[in-house]
Amino acid sequence: MKASKTVDLAALCRPVAEASLVAMAALEGADHIVRYVNPAFCVLTGKTEEGLLGLAFSGAVPGGEGFLALLDRVYGTGFPENHTESETSTSQTSCWACATWPIRAADNLIIGVMIQVTETTAFHQRTRAVNEALMIGSVRQHEMTEAADRLNEQLRWANEDLRQFAFAASHDLQEPLRMITTYSQLLVRGYLDRLGGEAAVCVDVITKGTQQMRDLLAGLLSYTEAGSLNGDGNRSVDLNLIIADVKQNLKNAIEETGTVVTCGALPAVDGHYARFIQLFQNLIANGIKYRGEVPPRIDISAEKRNDEWLFAVKDNGIGVATEYFQTIFGVFKRLHGKEIPGTGIGLAICQRVVDRYGGRIWIESQEGNGATFYFTLPVGKEGK
Numbered sequence: 001m002k003a004s005k006t007v008d009l010a011a012l013c014r015p016v017a018e019a020s021l022v023a024m025a026a027l028e029g030a031d032h033i034v035r036y037v038n039p040a041f042c043v044l045t046g047k048t049e050e051g052l053l054g055l056a057f058s059g060a061v062p063g064g065e066g067f068l069a070l071l072d073r074v075y076g077t078g079f080p081e082n083h084t085e086s087e088t089s090t091s092q093t094s095c096w097a098c099a100t101w102p103i104r105a106a107d108n109l110i111i112g113v114m115i116q117v118t119e120t121t122a123f124h125q126r127t128r129a130v131n132e133a134l135m136i137g138s139v140r141q142h143e144m145t146e147a148a149d150r151l152n153e154q155l156r157w158a159n160e161d162l163r164q165f166a167f168a169a170s171h172d173l174q175e176p177l178r179m180i181t182t183y184s185q186l187l188v189r190g191y192l193d194r195l196g197g198e199a200a201v202c203v204d205v206i207t208k209g210t211q212q213m214r215d216l217l218a219g220l221l222s223y224t225e226a227g228s229l230n231g232d233g234n235r236s237v238d239l240n241l242i243i244a245d246v247k248q249n250l251k252n253a254i255e256e257t258g259t260v261v262t263c264g265a266l267p268a269v270d271g272h273y274a275r276f277i278q279l280f281q282n283l284i285a286n287g288i289k290y291r292g293e294v295p296p297r298i299d300i301s302a303e304k305r306n307d308e309w310l311f312a313v314k315d316n317g318i319g320v321a322t323e324y325f326q327t328i329f330g331v332f333k334r335l336h337g338k339e340i341p342g343t344g345i346g347l348a349i350c351q352r353v354v355d356r357y358g359g360r361i362w363i364e365s366q367e368g369n370g371a372t373f374y375f376t377l378p379v380g381k382e383g384k
Contacts, residue, residue: 025057026103028112032057032071035112044117061117067098074100074113181210237273239266239280243300246281250288258295259288266302267309269377271357279353280313282346283373287315292368307379308359314372320365328363350375 023041025034037052045052045061058065070081080101103112184207243263247254254261261284269276280300287298299314320328329351354361354375365371 023117025052025060025115025117026112027057027071027115030072030075032068032075032113034060041117057115067100067115070098070100071113071115074102075110078102078104078110177210181207184210235270235273236268237271237276238268239276239302242266242273242276242280246277246284249277249281250285253285253288257288257291259291260295260297261300262298263300264302266300266311267304267379269309269357269379271377275353275356279350279375282350283313286346286373287313287317287371290315290317290371292316292318292370304379305376308376309379311375311377312372314370316370319367319369319371320363321367322365325363325365329361 021040023044024038025041026036027033028035034052034055034057037049042049042052047060052060057071058068061067073079074081080099097118099116101114102110103114105111184203187203240263243261243266247261253259284298284300288296294316297316299312301312301314303310303312329347350373351361354377357377359376359378361373361375363371363373
């Protein structure tokens with residue numbers, strides 16, 4: 001349809017578009033000549049109204065030629081079209097989005113096309129940047145995941161090698177130690193009357209040294225087993241029964257030292273029976289070993305806090321100085337040298353067991369005033 005020559009497009013469009021913040025223009029004829037622009041359109045193009053009027057739209061807006069087919073369709077069919085985007089091929093890419101609809105005269109003839117134009121360059125740039133960042137991030141995440149998987153596999157093999165080494169060492173070294181101990185004892189029994197005082201002392205040192213080595217190897221084996229999954233399966237374990245068995249295991253030490261072990265009601269937790277024996281037996285034995293002048297008293301309690309149990313094993317022993325609170329949980333870490341016999345592995349085993357079940361262990365103490373070992377364990381299925 002041909003546009004009517006009696007209609008002023010500018011006058012027709014100005015009341016609607018003048019106050020709009022969206023760039024709007026009225027185009028006339030097959031060449032889409034600009035007949036009206038609102039202030040927002042001038043701001044968008046960086047041109048004055050006088051500089052735009054009379055221009056073909058393709059020359060008014062950078063990349064405007066990309067909209068010519070759209071404008072032709074609207075002018076020819078009379079149907080509006082929206083949200084069409086164009087992107088220039090210049091070195092500085094600009095993106096534009098528009099909405100178009102026909103302008104009709106009173107006789108329903110199409111006299112022009114109204115167009116709203118929005119520059120979406122920044123939006124597209126941000127979108128591309130986000131997509132590129134996401135793509136780069138996805139690639140990096142995949143690379144990091146693969147690297148983490150490789151590292152985890154290497155750590156798994158390294159831990160398995162260490163476990164096998166410790167297990168083999170603690171077992172294979174037992175036999176020569178037993179041989180040394182046996183022949184030392186035969187030497188003492190058979191030739192004690194022929195040995196001088198210095199020789200007898202040497203034999204005694206050999207015997208005690210081999211016994212200490214056997215204790216260290218036994219402790220090392222217990223330490224490696226504390227973090228393993230071998231043995232009885234993961235199930236609900238009644239810790240009250242654990243304490244009863246531990247007291248039976250330590251019966252001689254308890255009776256000889258006059259130790260009193262008290263225990264409140266303890267929960268059932270998920271885990272391995274043998275591991276909890278290791279945990280509580282080492283903590284109770286620690287309270288007996290590092291006793292003071294009065295008979296040992298060891299109090300055991302548990303308190304539920306959200307999704308975990310907080311356990312406390314309190315003794316009245318000689319206590320631990322603050323600077324050693326972290327040291328005592330290390331393997332072979334001992335504070336009293338030969339004054340108090342031991343291997344320095346017991347508390348390391350306790351930490352390994354607690355770590356194995358996702359808990360924490362720590363100590364609160366004042367030197368000379370006893371110590372309290374705290375540790376946490378997750379609430380078992382039955383306790384939830």
